[in-house]
Amino acid sequence: MSIEQARAAFDRADPQAGLARLLDAWRTLRLPRIADLIQHVSDALVAAAPPIEGETEIAYVEAFEALAPGDPVALGRFLARPWPCKSTHLANLWLRATSNRPDDPRLAAAITRFLLADPMADNAVVAKAARRLAAIGDVRTIPDLRTLVARQETRSFVATLAELERREVHEPAPHEVADIAAIEARYAAQIDEARQTAERRAQLFAAVLADPLDPGPKRAYGDWLVGRGDPRGELIALQLARGGDWPASYAADLAERELLRAHRLVWQDPIGRWFRSLEFVDGFFAGGAVGRHGYDELPDALDEPAWRFVRTLEEFGQGDELLALLDDPRLAGVRTVGLLADATTLELLLDRSRALTELRLYWTGETDLAIDGPLARGTHLPGLRTLAIDVDHDRSLPALATWLRGAPVVEQLDRIVLRGVGADEIAAVATRRGPRVLDVVAGDEDELAGSAFGTGWTIRLTREQDTGPFRSAVARDHVDHLWREPARWAETLAEALARLPRGTIGDLRIETAIERLKLPIREQLTAIARDIAPAIVVPWEQPEAPAKPFARPRLPVQQHPTHLHFDPSRHASAVTDFVADRSVYLADVDDHDMYRALLYALGARSVVDEMTAPVDLIVHGKAAPPQKARAKYPGGEFVRVDAVLPLFHSKVKSFAEFVRALQAHGFRVRNPSDEGDPDFDFFELELVDDSLHATLLRYLETSPFISSFMHEQSFPIDKRAEAFIDFTLPGRDYSWYYLWTLDGWARVYAQRGDDDCPLELTGRQLLRVAPVLWTQSTGMYFYEYPESESVDGLFIQAGIDARTGKVTGAAISRVWT
Numbered sequence: 001m002s003i004e005q006a007r008a009a010f011d012r013a014d015p016q017a018g019l020a021r022l023l024d025a026w027r028t029l030r031l032p033r034i035a036d037l038i039q040h041v042s043d044a045l046v047a048a049a050p051p052i053e054g055e056t057e058i059a060y061v062e063a064f065e066a067l068a069p070g071d072p073v074a075l076g077r078f079l080a081r082p083w084p085c086k087s088t089h090l091a092n093l094w095l096r097a098t099s100n101r102p103d104d105p106r107l108a109a110a111i112t113r114f115l116l117a118d119p120m121a122d123n124a125v126v127a128k129a130a131r132r133l134a135a136i137g138d139v140r141t142i143p144d145l146r147t148l149v150a151r152q153e154t155r156s157f158v159a160t161l162a163e164l165e166r167r168e169v170h171e172p173a174p175h176e177v178a179d180i181a182a183i184e185a186r187y188a189a190q191i192d193e194a195r196q197t198a199e200r201r202a203q204l205f206a207a208v209l210a211d212p213l214d215p216g217p218k219r220a221y222g223d224w225l226v227g228r229g230d231p232r233g234e235l236i237a238l239q240l241a242r243g244g245d246w247p248a249s250y251a252a253d254l255a256e257r258e259l260l261r262a263h264r265l266v267w268q269d270p271i272g273r274w275f276r277s278l279e280f281v282d283g284f285f286a287g288g289a290v291g292r293h294g295y296d297e298l299p300d301a302l303d304e305p306a307w308r309f310v311r312t313l314e315e316f317g318q319g320d321e322l323l324a325l326l327d328d329p330r331l332a333g334v335r336t337v338g339l340l341a342d343a344t345t346l347e348l349l350l351d352r353s354r355a356l357t358e359l360r361l362y363w364t365g366e367t368d369l370a371i372d373g374p375l376a377r378g379t380h381l382p383g384l385r386t387l388a389i390d391v392d393h394d395r396s397l398p399a400l401a402t403w404l405r406g407a408p409v410v411e412q413l414d415r416i417v418l419r420g421v422g423a424d425e426i427a428a429v430a431t432r433r434g435p436r437v438l439d440v441v442a443g444d445e446d447e448l449a450g451s452a453f454g455t456g457w458t459i460r461l462t463r464e465q466d467t468g469p470f471r472s473a474v475a476r477d478h479v480d481h482l483w484r485e486p487a488r489w490a491e492t493l494a495e496a497l498a499r500l501p502r503g504t505i506g507d508l509r510i511e512t513a514i515e516r517l518k519l520p521i522r523e524q525l526t527a528i529a530r531d532i533a534p535a536i537v538v539p540w541e542q543p544e545a546p547a548k549p550f551a552r553p554r555l556p557v558q559q560h561p562t563h564l565h566f567d568p569s570r571h572a573s574a575v576t577d578f579v580a581d582r583s584v585y586l587a588d589v590d591d592h593d594m595y596r597a598l599l600y601a602l603g604a605r606s607v608v609d610e611m612t613a614p615v616d617l618i619v620h621g622k623a624a625p626p627q628k629a630r631a632k633y634p635g636g637e638f639v640r641v642d643a644v645l646p647l648f649h650s651k652v653k654s655f656a657e658f659v660r661a662l663q664a665h666g667f668r669v670r671n672p673s674d675e676g677d678p679d680f681d682f683f684e685l686e687l688v689d690d691s692l693h694a695t696l697l698r699y700l701e702t703s704p705f706i707s708s709f710m711h712e713q714s715f716p717i718d719k720r721a722e723a724f725i726d727f728t729l730p731g732r733d734y735s736w737y738y739l740w741t742l743d744g745w746a747r748v749y750a751q752r753g754d755d756d757c758p759l760e761l762t763g764r765q766l767l768r769v770a771p772v773l774w775t776q777s778t779g780m781y782f783y784e785y786p787e788s789e790s791v792d793g794l795f796i797q798a799g800i801d802a803r804t805g806k807v808t809g810a811a812i813s814r815v816w817t
Contacts, residue, residue, distance in 0.1 A: 002028065003172060010186055014481035015045060019182070020072040028783045032140045033180065040187045040194070042076035042106055042388075052077050053776075057090045061097045065763075067086070067563040069100070077107055083114040090124050096133065098266065108138035115148055115157075125750075130156035145174045151265075151273050152487040200224070208284075215240055218282050232267060235259045236283030244357075244386075246460070250476060250511035271306045275299060279312050287312040289338070295321040302330040314338030316362045319345040327355065336360065336665040341369065350374040350381070358386040360417075361371055362720040363396050371406035378409035388417035397422055402642040404428040417441060423499040426461075430501060433467045442496035457493050459500070466734055469504035476557065477512040489514070490521045497528045508533035555693045557778045565802035566649045575650045578639060579615065585611060588621040589641050594768035595619065596763060598648045599662040606759075617646060644662065646773065654801065654808050656682035658769055667750040667761070671814045673714050679813040681705040683798075684806050692778055693740070695807045696798055700727060700738070700782065709794065709813065710736055713784055724786035737786035743767055744779020745797040748797055748812055761770040767797065768784050773808075774799025782811070790814075 006021035020568060021042045026034045052067075053308050054060025060081060067074040071229075075098070083094060093116065098107055111133050131140060143163040145321050152205050152337050158578065170182065184191060204224055207217040213694035218236055225233025238256045247253040252416055260267075262278060268278050268285045277288035287310040290298075301307075317320035319339040325331055338360035339345050339408055346369070355397025359381070373803065387409070401424045404410060418425055419441035444458025456478040472526040475493060493510070508529050529536040580603035587594050587609075596607045599619070608615065611632050617631050618638045625638040659669055659682070664753040671679055673676040681703065712734045724737040746763040755757050770777045777799030783790035 003176040003179045007115060007182055010183055015041060015072075016073060016522075019045065019663045022183070023072060023102070023104060023170075025176075026105060029172060030137055030139060030167060031169055032138075035138060035140055037180065037184055037187070038105055039109070040190045041183075042073065044187065044190065046076040046080055047072045049073055049077055051080065053101070053476065055557055055559055058093065059559050061093055061560050061561065065097055066563060067458040073554060075104055075106055079110045081791075083110050083117075090744070092128070092730070095125070095128055099132070103136045104140045104142070105136070105769060106135055106367075108136040108141055111136075112141045112144045117263065120492060121662075127156040130160040134160040134585060134695040137164065137796060139164055139166045139167055139169055141799070149267055151269075167752040168234050175760050185364075197228070201438060201445065209305055209308060212284075215282065215625075218284075222283060231259055232283060235263075235267075235280065239280065239282050246458075251515075252475065253511075254513060271301070271304055271310075274301070277314070281309070284309040286310055287314075287334070289316070290322060290752045291315065291317075295325075298325070299328065302328060307331060310334060312338070312549075314360060316340050317356075317433070320348055323348045324773045326439055330339075332725055336386075338362070338388075340364070343369070346373075346375050347588075352381070353380045355383060355679070356381055357383050358388065359384060361390070363389050364393065369399075371403055371567055374405035376409055376531055378412055381755060382410065384409065386417065387413055387415075389419070389421075391418075391420035391425075394422075401425045401428045406546055415439065420474055421499070423526040427501060430469050430504075436463050436466055436469060437461070440496055440499065441574075442492050459496050461500070461505070469501065471504065471506045473500065473505050473508045475508070477514070479512075479514070482608065492516070495527055497525075497532060500532050502532060505533045507535040507537075509537040510539065516541075522582075528613040528637045555740050555778070557692055557776050558742050558770070559776050560799075560802075562775070562802075564651075564772045575643075575647045577602070577647065578637065578653075579647065581605050581614040582617040583613065583739070584608070584617045584619055585629060585633070585636075586619050586641075587626050590621060591768065593765045594772070595641060595644055597765055597768050598644055598772070600665065600667070600761065601652055601658050602644075602648060603661075603665050639806060645772070653803065654684070654807065655769070655773055655797070655810055656684075658773070659810060662761070663751050668752070669748065669750045669812065671812055672746065678707070679705075681811040682808075683807050683810070684801075687800065687805065687807055691796065692776060692800060692807060696780060696796065696809075697776070701729070705811065706794075708781075711784075711792075717785060721788060722784045724783070724787070726786075727782075737783050737790075739781045739783070740780060741779045742777075743797070744781060744795050745810075748795055770797075770799060775802050 002021045002025035006025060009015070009018035009021055020037065022034060022038050025031075026038060046625070052060060052063050052178070054063045060078075064074065064078040067077075078098075083091065084387070086504055100106065100296075107256055111129050115129055115133075124519040133145075137283060142164050145157060148157045149161055159238065199252065200223075204217070204221040208221050219240055222233045222236030222240065225235075226237060235256065236257070238252055242248060247256055249349075258487060260278075264278055264280070265272070268275075274290060275288040276291050279286050279288045282758045285306065290313055310331060311333055313322055313325065313331070313334055316335070316338060317340065322337070322339070325347070326334060326337070329817070332355075336358040337349070337356055339349060341361035356758075374380075374653065386724070390399065391397060393649045400421070404416075405428045406426060408817055410416070410429070410432045411652075413435045415437040416429055416435045417439040418429070421440065426438065426440060427433065440459040440461065441456070442459070458478070459475045460472060462472045462474075463470045470613045475497065477493070478487065510525070510529065517540055526536070526538055529538060537812065579599055581726050582604055584599055584728075585608055586592055586595055586599075592609055599607045602645045604617075606613065606615075611629060615633060616636050618625060618633060618636050619641050620626060620629070620638060621641045623640075629636070630638070652661055663669060669678070683699060685695050685699055685704070688698045702775060710729065710732070721739075724739050727734045727738050728735045745767055748763040748766065750761040750766060751758040777797065779798070780796040781793060782796060783793035785791060794810065794811045795814065796811045798807055799807070801808045
């Protein structure tokens, strides 16, 4: 019946009702064909609807929760923003926000993407997401659940997969099949586009797969993905641009790491489960350290086409099983091998010609390689261009230095990578002809995986010729956020820099996203850098660096839902004033503070939320008045809370009118210092650069009120809170300071009455009017001194007016007399 009703809704040009009926039909049948159709219909409706506003994830969820629960388009609009995979708190917030929604295949698809992207985010959240997925019962997710079980055989994944495999899918009746086809015909263009997209993707990928070493098809595939907004295309472009080298800039390095941090678990499928570490080359998963599932079943898995992209195999235990794999033609693309540097393993490696370009060796205290042995001569490794050596113990270093000075293979190399070495080993490479690049890696193994916990560094030494000293150095870190162990981060770099040669390096550049360091660390690293090279570049010396954390992007702004705004269709007619001079009891309302502020601005004598005082007006939030209130106030007038908003909009049209209305009804709007009467400036401004913050800065620059209020400080500035930003008017030789905040008026208050216990509205209660008047709002402290207890200053609150689109607001002074 629901499918028939859905078709009828589409026939009468009501796709929203049609979507609702399709969802009903899917919940009965669980048919994948209907689920696919639901997605097409939803996508079209979401494209025509305004996006859900919310600068932060929490604001976004709150805006979604404010939408009508029965609106079938609301969930599609909400899921238009990617699920916040990397935050346990936010992922849990999204799960809670959607928990009261009926089963929906769109939600199943979103949860599946979340689990594929980060299945180990948090056990409790993952288990909750998996249970929700099982309850929804979308059988289209079964292949992805099998992938998750193969990756990590957790109880929740296994149980969810079993539940979905037991789920019954019911076939529709013949006439319902005809109705489905009729609805699909309405979306033939979208369905055909999806089919063509899938075919084009398969065609381009097949060209890549035909010759995985050819960059041309990869570039074409990546460009196509970028054109469709797929982040995989960005990774392909970034890695193709750098070839086998490291990223050309630190910004490119960060971009690549961020893409892999967000998507690597999805992009490593379907073969990543065989590896303990993950590497990507040219945008495709290229192997790493083997070992999660052992070697017994691996040969049977090599028919999977993804193995053709594997370039790296590492095994730092017994390497005989790995070396046996190199003979398999299905791994013909392997160019990098990592092994334990013991004589037996290397003998197996070098017993025949290998098409390797990079060899990674784990050099232990037992390693004893002759400088005229097979490895030293590069036997059977004609294409070897990079040699990476990781030393596990200092006792290995003298033998390694000797080997580096004498091994002939060094002369055929372009690049050497050394980790855990000292100055002698670095100097040994500098004496040799051959490699123009020497990478010195510092830090523990887990510090080099690109996690925010790492403190590792790579220092790249380069020379223009294949002989002579290394003249340039770049130190690049492996972290994005330094919220732990800043001392260890700096110590790791200092130890590595101390090993570099002195007197030969001409320039040194330190590249890191960490630009704000404590002065002792800054001074220590700068002094070491200057001891190494006469020309240095360090990010914390750049003049603009201290200001960057407090620059204007990412400023606080609160988005407000539209359902409280003035609506000409609902609020245009004359409204009878039922509030003035009445004593009001508020019952069962969802935002007591907001309605209390509105009612006092409308002239209420008192507003209470308990039946302890005599009242003559009862404003209630439910359909029927509360029975206890009827019994206590039989002569009172009962009014639905829905009537308050139209009355308020008819009398109060701006924040300035709201404040003046309170003043007209006996309230004194006070400043926090509570000394004297404050100055007010109510303003209405044109929006500048489509930015509320830019408009307020223009207000500071051009307002006569601001100009007259500012004065030179009477005392020197002896302390400063870093979050304050300097502000200087032209022609003034002194600065004031501002600080952005969502609630600039939080410390303002309104009082009525002169006794010891006056009626009071706090600043936060006053600001509950913001969603009624503004589409978005923010605030500012404008102070004489750059700290929270400044002597003189202004509290500024402003927003974009929902009626006019202009910026309206008010500044109130704080003056100590």
